[in-house]
Amino acid sequence: MLLKELVKIIESKYSPNLAYEWDNVGLLVGDYGSGVKRVLLALDADESVIEEAVERGVDIIITHHPFLFKGMKKINSSSYRGRAVIRLIKEDISLYSMHTNFDIARDGLNDGLCRKMGLKNIEDLSIIQAEKLVKIAIYAPKTHEDAVRRALAEGGAGHIGNYDSCSFSTDGVGRFRPLEGSNPHVGRKDMVCDIEEVKIESVLPKEKLNSALEHVFSVHPYEEVAYDMYELLNEGDSIGIGRIGETEREVGLEEFAEGLKRGLDIELLKIAGDPKMNVKRVAVVSGSGSEFMGESVKKGAQVIVTGDVKYHQAQEALEKGIAVVDVGHYGSEKIFAEIMSEFLKGSTKGVEILTSNASSDVFWSI
Ligand SMILES: [Zn+2]
Structure with missing residues (x-):
């Protein structure tokens, strides 16, 4: 699985948009295009956890506490955090954190x-705050209206109370002229083309917008998908x-x-x-x-x-x-790894989910 796919799965459940403004969550170190076979879950990415990650051959450490919190102006070996970042990059280990968004989110x-x-x-x-809602309107050819409606629903749009897959459709005519360099699904270059289309509107929480669009783009046949999105005054569930x-x-x-x-x-x-x-x-x-x-x-x-x-x-x-x-x-917060392990085991395939043995309380008592 690519790192960007793993991040998408995590963020569809624990959206970074839920985090407080002062927080620093998401992919802190790593290349979205790299592959992930093994994940290590820990509360913090301290030295011992990074060492464990190297020993166990993991591709990404997922923590609750953001290892990089305040801005870093220098990444060099003279500081603890600088050394850690250098080590992570050299060992090709990514680092992802979810903090206040994980405290706030459902099932966090x-x-x-x-x-x-x-x-x-x-x-x-x-x-x-009450959840911010947006409305999205997608213009699709009649041949693909069901696929686009399904994609919107799968991407998290159209959930109202105890109902899902809610949308509204209006038939109309779409017009466009393919220009040089285009590769149109229908129509010919330099000719204005009329196509029977449908405008599909649906409502969704703002944090699910990217997910819904990605789902739509994956089934929409057009090279350039026409869509509108606008913020609503209606409020969703409280957070x-x-x-x-x-x-x-x-x-x-x-x-x-x-x-x-x-x-x-x-x-x-x-x-x-x-x-x-x-x-x-x-x-x-x-x-x-x-x-x-x-x-x-x-x-x-x-x-x-x-x-x-x-x-x-x-x-x-x-x-x-x-x-x-x-x-x-x-x-x-020690149950962070347990909750994430359960979630990732149920939502990923072909990825080994490990829980850190090195992660521990900074305090000990006698
Ligand atoms: Zn904490």
Whole structure:
């Protein structure tokens, strides 16, 4: 499989458009035209993971944390990151990262955490924005209208509520004159040609536009496909970060935390709150989620599960009436490889998906 095909598969599910503006996601190192036979999944691309990638002969490392985050003005051997980039290029290993887009996306980190915790009635915790919708209109000859409609649907267009393959078609006449250098599907050079065509309109989330167009181009017979696209004022589904859900039954905070420790396979977690207080409604934020405590309280959560909570933030949370379980930054994100492995194994063929053995928490405890 070509790297560009793998990237297309990943981005059709975890669109880079979902990432925060300050983030740096996507293909950070690599050649879109190179081949991929073996993938290594890890939370970070640190030295040991890159070494592992070389030893296991992988073609690409896919991480959650972007290895290149702040701008790099020099790529040379005097810095840790410079050496790493040089090594990756020399070893012909690509590097792809999905960060806040993976936190936000459906079936990303936060949904994965909720699943591990067995939470029900899951909603977004903090709404970031409503999905931006676009309308696309494709002009196709009548002979290819069904193929183009199907391609649009396969590319992610025409999904409205519980319906898919939604489109609207209008018959009309297309006119064009093939010029020197053209290779027209129909018509002759230097002659204006009238063709029975159909205009097919469909609505889709902005982030699926490229995918829909690629699908259409693959079946449309014309050398130059005529199409329009425009942004809509209608809003699609909301997009949010963090999740809030409910446990199967009300449990004491200590029992809840013990279940969490087992479920997420974490060595150490920190808890703030009365061990005997009852917990049912749970806010979940992967990574560092202290800033979402107020919102969690507003949405009725009795406890927030996140990482990187400072002493005074935990104190403030208790004052606001919400308990805190700090599973650690790594603890809340270590399931990245598991989620991606499941997704890639189900959506790629002929590609070996490996999970890093070297990837680990930067902290250890005694
Ligand atoms: Zn993180």
